[in-house]
Amino acid sequence: MxxxxxxxxxxxxxxxxxxxxxxxxxxxxxxxxxxxxxxxxxxxxxxxxxxxxxxxxxxxxxxxxxxxxxxxATPSDTELRAGMARKARELDEDIARLTRMRDSLRHASTCTHEPLVECPDFKTTFENATAPGDFARKAV
Incomplete structure (x- = not known):
């Protein structure tokens, strides 16, 4: 066909x-x-x-x-495969960062604290979970 x-x-x-x-x-x-x-x-x-x-x-x-x-890529492309593994780790970091942001925004959408960004729960999400390099990598 x-x-x-x-x-x-x-x-x-x-x-x-x-x-x-x-x-x-x-x-x-x-x-x-x-x-x-x-x-x-x-x-x-x-x-x-x-x-x-x-x-x-x-x-x-x-x-x-x-x-x-x-x-x-073929299975014998070891350098390329190492690059893929490195990119997968970077994506894991991005997913974790975006998940924190999503969860914080969901909380803020129902929070009654004034101002919202000063909510202890909202702030704790970022203070305790910010991965090293988040600011430097994303600020470029």
């Missing part, structure tokens, strides 16, 4: 990305067109899964170069 090809406009609409972003991702080796229909690029439907991965990785702070390396 042959997959129905999607033209670049259909991929853009389905992925929420601009056609220019798709052309950029193609140029960087993140996606590959199946061919052309006239002047328009066409893609296999599985490109949408690849784009979802790229978008997720971009949202997690990966650079285009890091994503390209990840997409080419």
């Amino acid at each position: 042959t997959d129905t090809l999607l033209d670049i406009a259909e991929v853009a609409a389905a992925s929420g990305l601009a056609p220019s972003a798709l052309r950029f991702y193609e140029k960087r080796g993140l996606i590959t067109p199946a061919g052309r229909n006239g002047l328009r690029r066409t893609f296999r439907p599985d490109v949408l899964g690849r784009l979802a991965l790229v978008s997720c990785a971009r949202g997690a702070g990966f650079t285009i170069a890091e994503i390209a390396g990840f997409l080419r």
